[in-house]
Amino acid sequence: MTSQVTPYAIGTALQRLDGRSKVTGTAPYAFERVVDNATYLHPVQATIALGQITAIDTAEAEALDGVITILTHVNAPRLASTEDRELAVLQTDRVSFRGQLIGAVIADTPETARQAAGLVRISYAQWPHEAELSSERSDLYTPEAVNPSFPADTDEGDVDTAMSAAPVTLDTTYTTPLEYNNPMEPHTTVALWNDHELTLYDSTQGAHTVRTTVAPVIGLDPERIHVSAPHVGGGFGSKGIPHAHIVLAALAARTVEGRPVKFALTRQQMFSLAGHRTPTIQRVRLAADTDGRLSALAHDVVEWTSKVKEFAEQTAVPSRNVYAAPNRRTSHRLAALDVPVPSWMRAPGECPGMFGPEVAVDEMALKCGIDPVEFRARNEPDVDPETGKPFSSRHLVECLREGADRFGWHHRDPTPASRTERGWLVGTGVASSIYPTLRAVSTATIRVEAADHYRVDIGATDIGTGTWTALTQIAADALEVPVGHVDLRIGETAQPEASVAGGSTGNATWGTAIVEAARALQDTHGRPPEIGAEASGTTPNNPETERFAMFAHGAQFAEVRVHADTGEIRVPRMLGVFAAGRIINPRTAHSQFIGGMTMGLSMALHEVGVLDTRFGHVVNHDFAEYHIPTNADVGDIDATWIDEDDPYVNPMGAKGIGEIGIVGAAAAIANAAHHATGIRLRELPITPDALLR
Amino acid sequence: MRLKFTVNGRQAEADDVWEGESLLYVLRERLGLPGSKNACEQGECGSCTVRLDGVAACACLVAAGQVQDREVDTVEGLAGEDELDAVQRAFVDAGAVQCGFCTPGLLVAADDLLERCPSPSDSEIRESLAGNLCRCTGYEKIMDAVRLAADRRAEEARS
Numbered sequence: 110m111t112s113q114v115t116p117y118a119i120g121t122a123l124q125r126l127d128g129r130s131k132v133t134g135t136a137p138y139a140f141e142r143v144v145d146n147a148t149y150l151h152p153v154q155a156t157i158a159l160g161q162i163t164a165i166d167t168a169e170a171e172a173l174d175g176v177i178t179i180l181t182h183v184n185a186p187r188l189a190s191t192e193d194r195e196l197a198v199l200q201t202d203r204v205s206f207r208g209q210l211i212g213a214v215i216a217d218t219p220e221t222a223r224q225a226a227g228l229v230r231i232s233y234a235q236w237p238h239e240a241e242l243s244s245e246r247s248d249l250y251t252p253e254a255v256n257p258s259f260p261a262d263t264d265e266g267d268v269d270t271a272m273s274a275a276p277v278t279l280d281t282t283y284t285t286p287l288e289y290n291n292p293m294e295p296h297t298t299v300a301l302w303n304d305h306e307l308t309l310y311d312s313t314q315g316a317h318t319v320r321t322t323v324a325p326v327i328g329l330d331p332e333r334i335h336v337s338a339p340h341v342g343g344g345f346g347s348k349g350i351p352h353a354h355i356v357l358a359a360l361a362a363r364t365v366e367g368r369p370v371k372f373a374l375t376r377q378q379m380f381s382l383a384g385h386r387t388p389t390i391q392r393v394r395l396a397a398d399t400d401g402r403l404s405a406l407a408h409d410v411v412e413w414t415s416k417v418k419e420f421a422e423q424t425a426v427p428s429r430n431v432y433a434a435p436n437r438r439t440s441h442r443l444a445a446l447d448v449p450v451p452s453w454m455r456a457p458g459e460c461p462g463m464f465g466p467e468v469a470v471d472e473m474a475l476k477c478g479i480d481p482v483e484f485r486a487r488n489e490p491d492v493d494p495e496t497g498k499p500f501s502s503r504h505l506v507e508c509l510r511e512g513a514d515r516f517g518w519h520h521r522d523p524t525p526a527s528r529t530e531r532g533w534l535v536g537t538g539v540a541s542s543i544y545p546t547l548r549a550v551s552t553a554t555i556r557v558e559a560a561d562h563y564r565v566d567i568g569a570t571d572i573g574t575g576t577w578t579a580l581t582q583i584a585a586d587a588l589e590v591p592v593g594h595v596d597l598r599i600g601e602t603a604q605p606e607a608s609v610a611g612g613s614t615g616n617a618t619w620g621t622a623i624v625e626a627a628r629a630l631q632d633t634h635g636r637p638p639e640i641g642a643e644a645s646g647t648t649p650n651n652p653e654t655e656r657f658a659m660f661a662h663g664a665q666f667a668e669v670r671v672h673a674d675t676g677e678i679r680v681p682r683m684l685g686v687f688a689a690g691r692i693i694n695p696r697t698a699h700s701q702f703i704g705g706m707t708m709g710l711s712m713a714l715h716e717v718g719v720l721d722t723r724f725g726h727v728v729n730h731d732f733a734e735y736h737i738p739t740n741a742d743v744g745d746i747d748a749t750w751i752d753e754d755d756p757y758v759n760p761m762g763a764k765g766i767g768e769i770g771i772v773g774a775a776a777a778i779a780n781a782a783h784h785a786t787g788i789r790l791r792e793l794p795i796t797p798d799a800l801l802r
Numbered sequence: 803m804r805l806k807f808t809v810n811g812r813q814a815e816a817d818d819v820w821e822g823e824s825l826l827y828v829l830r831e832r833l834g835l836p837g838s839k840n841a842c843e844q845g846e847c848g849s850c851t852v853r854l855d856g857v858a859a860c861a862c863l864v865a866a867g868q869v870q871d872r873e874v875d876t877v878e879g880l881a882g883e884d885e886l887d888a889v890q891r892a893f894v895d896a897g898a899v900q901c902g903f904c905t906p907g908l909l910v911a912a913d914d915l916l917e918r919c920p921s922p923s924d925s926e927i928r929e930s931l932a933g934n935l936c937r938c939t940g941y942e943k944i945m946d947a948v949r950l951a952a953d954r955r956a957e958e959a960r961s
Contacts, residue, residue, distance in 0.1 A: 128894035131902030132886065132909060134837020134877040141836035219831075220823055293841050293849060293903035293937050342839070342903030343937050376842045573901025573938045696897040700939050704900065707940030732846035732935065740941045741932035747942070 153212030158725025189328025208381025266436030275396035283465035294342020315609030346453030384452030391465035423458030467776030493658030536785025549608035575697030587627035613765025676797030702748035705770020810879025821867030848934030900938035
C-alpha cells in the first residue's frame with residue numbers, strides 16, 4: 110500500500126489559478142511571447158504524395174521585399190540525426206506524403222512569408238503512391254509492438270472452438286474514421302538561436318519531451334535547449350510527440366541566428382503535420398451462452414501507419430481487460446501507406462477500440478434477450494482477464510447501475526424503434542469505458558522561500574487540464590499547508606525534468622513527485638522546515654503494479670433522437686458515471702469528463718477526415734468542413750463519479766481522468782441510435798443518410 | 803497606409819500597414835493586444851471575436867483598411883482597472899475556462915449577446931455562441947457561465 114496524503118485541499122473545487130489571466134487575454138501562449146526583431150516562417154509543403162523533387166525555383170519568391178531567406182533541402186543546415194524520419198526535415202529530395210515540409214520562407218512579416226511560399230516553384234518526379242486502407246490488402250503486417258509497448262497479438266484459449274460450440278455468436282466488422290485532434294491553439298514554435306543556445310517557446314504537452322527529442326536531431330547538448338510552455342491551448346495528444354515543425358523552426362532560427370523565428374501552423378497545415386488518429390477496421394467475434402455469459406471475445410484490428418514512421422494504435426488492447434471470457438484473442442495488422450504520420454489522439458487505443466466491441470456487446474445483449482446493462486454486469490471479471498491480477502479497484506458495474514438509475518434507464522422498452530415523439534424516433538444506449546491508470550517518472554523540487562511560502566518547481570504542463578490548480582492542491586496537502594502558501598511553477602525545462610502530459614498520467618506522476626519532495630523536505634529539515642531549506646523528490650516505481658491491475662472505469666449513457674423524415678440526429682442527453690479513484694478537483698474534473706464525452710459525441714456524429722486517395726490529400730482540412738460540435742450541437746451533458754478509495758495507485762489515490770470521458774461515448778450514441786431506429790450502425794460517423802430507410 | 807482607429811476606447815495608430823492584412827494581425831502583432839486568438843483564419847471558430855462599431859465580428863476576416871476611423875473592442879477592454887467584468891468573473895467562477903484559447907472570443911461574444919438580450923434562454927445562448935468553437939469543455943460550463951453572468955448583470959442593474 111502506498112502511504113496516502115491526507116486530503117484537505119484535494120477534493121475541493123478550487124478555482125482555476127490560471128483563470129484570471131485567461132479571461133483577460135493576458136496568459137501568454139507560445140506565439141505571444143514577447144521577442145524583439147521577430148521574423149516569420151511560412152512553410153512550403155509537398156503537393157504530391159510520393160516522389161522526388163527535381164527542381165526548385167525560388168527566384169520570384171526571393172525577389173519579394175522583406176524575404177530574408179528561403180530554406181529547402183538544397184541549402185538547409187544538416188541535421189545530426191535523420192533516424193526519426195518524421196523529424197528529418199529538408200534533408201533529402203524525397204517526398205513521402207502530401208503536405209510534407211519541403212521548404213520554408215523566413216520573412217519580416219507573416220504576409221510576406223506566406224506570399225513568398227506561394228511563389229516557390231517545385232518540380233517533381235511523381236511516383237505511384239498507396240493511400241487506401243483495406244482489410245484485403247496483401248501487405249498488412251504485424252507490428253513488433255503497439256503503442257506504447259503492448260504485444261501486437263494475444264491468444265488465450267481457443268476462440269474458434271468456443272465460437273462453434275456456443276448457442277449465440279456474433280461476427281461483425283466495425284469501422285472508425287480518420288480523425289484529427291484539432292486543439293484550438295494551432296501548433297506553434299517561436300525559436301531563437303543564439304551562440305549555440307536554442308530557446309523554444311513552444312505549444313507542447315511536454316517541455317522536457319521537446320528538449321530530449323530535438324537535441325539529438327539538431328545535434329545540440331540538451332542543456333543548451335531551453336523550452337518554455339507555461340500556457341498551452343489544448344493538445345489532446347497532438348502536442349505530445351514533437352512534430353517536424355519544431356525542427357524546421359529550429360533550423361530556421363539557426364539560419365537567421367540572433368533573430369527569433371515565429372512559426373504557427375495554420376489550421377489547414379495541421380492536417381498533414383500534427384498527427385491524426387488512424388482509421389480502424391475492427392472485426393469483433395463474440396460467443397455466449399443463452400444466459401449472456403461470454404465464452405469468447407476476439408478483436409482483430411486493421412489500421413494504417415505511415416511509411417515515414419510507424420505508429421501502431423493499440424486499438425484491440427482494451428478488449429484484453431474489460432470482460433471475462435475464457436477464450437480471447439486480439440490482433441493488430443498495419444498497412445504502411447504514403448500518408449502523414451499518425452500519432453496520439455485522446456485515448457489512443459481505448460477510444461476507437463471501445464467502439465467496435467461496445468456496439469458488439471449491445472448486439473449480443475439483444476440476441477440473448479438481456480438488458481445491455483445486465484449483460485455487461487454478467488460478464489464482469491473477478492480479476493484482470495489479461496494478467497490474472499486482482500484490480501486495485503474496479504467499480505464498472507456500480508457505474509453502470511448508478512448511471513442506469515440516474516438516467517432513467519429502467520423505463521425503457523428494449524424493443525428497437527418502439528418510441529416516437531412528434532416525428533422523432535427516440536432511443537437510449539449504454540456503453541462501458543475503461544482507461545489504464547499509468548504513471549511515468551518526474552522530479553519536483555520544493556524550496557522554502559519565506560515563512561508560509563513554498564516554491565514548487567516541476568517541468569509539468571497545463572494544456573487546459575488544470576495542472577496549475579490540481580498540483581497546487583496536491584502540494585498543499587503534501588506539505589500540510591493551505592494552498593495560498595504554495596507557489597507552483599511549471600512549463601519550463603529550467604525546472605526539474607517532468608514527463609509529458611499524456612496517457613492521463615499527469616497528476617499521478619507529477620503529484621507523486623511533489624509528494625516525494627515534500628516528504629524529503631520534512632524528513633531532512635523538520636516541521637516547519639527552515640527558510641531556505643530545499644528538497645527534491647522523484648516518482649518512484651510503484652511496487653503495487655506487481656500485485657494489482659489498475660484501471661479507471663465508467664459507464665456512458667446517451668439519448669438519441671432521429672427525425673423520421675430527414676434522418677437528422679440529435680443527442681439531447683448524455684450521462685457519464687466514472688470511477689477514477691479520488692477526484693483532486695471536482696470543478697476541473699467535471700469539465701474534463703464532459704469535455705471528453707463531447708469529443709466522443711463529436712466522434713459519433715461529426716468527425717471524419719475525407720482522404721482523396723488519388724492524391725493522398727485530406728480534402729476537408731479546416732473547420733469549415735472538418736466538423737466538431739458547436740454549442741448548438743450539444744444538449745444536456747452531465748458527468749458524475751463514484752468515490753473510490755484506492756490506496757495502491759499513488760499517494761493521492763487518484764486515477765487519471767483526461768481521457769476516459771471519450772471512451773465508449775460514441776458506442777453509447779450508436780447503440781442509442783439503433784434503439785431509436787432499429788438500424789444498426791457499425792461505421793462512424795453516423796450521418797443522416799445512414800438513418801433514412 | 804497609416805492606420806488610425808479606436809481600440810477599447812483609446813486611439814491607436816500603426817504605420818506601414820498593408821490594407822489587406824487582417825485586423826487580427828494588427829491587434830496581435832502591431833498593437834501588442836494578443837487576447838484575440840488566431841485559430842482558423844477563416845471565420846469558423848470565433849477565437850478572434852471582437853466588436854467592430856459594436857457588432858461582433860471575426861477579426862481574422864476584417865481587413866486592416868476596413869477599420870480606419872472605426873471602433874474596435876477586444877477582450878482586453880472588458881475588465882475595468884482593477885475589476886473583472888461580470889462575464890469574465892462568471893467564466894472563472896463557473897469553471898468555463900480550460901485551455902483558454904477560445905475564451906477571449908467567447909467572452910466578447912457572450913458580452914455582445916447579453917447586451918442585446920439580457921436574459922437569454924438556453925437555446926438563445928447555444929445559438930448565439932454557436933460560432934465560437936471550444937474543444938475542451940463540452941460547452942456545459944460555458945452555458946453555466948453565461949447564465950451566471952446574466953443573473954449578475956441583472957442583479958447589478960437592480961442595485
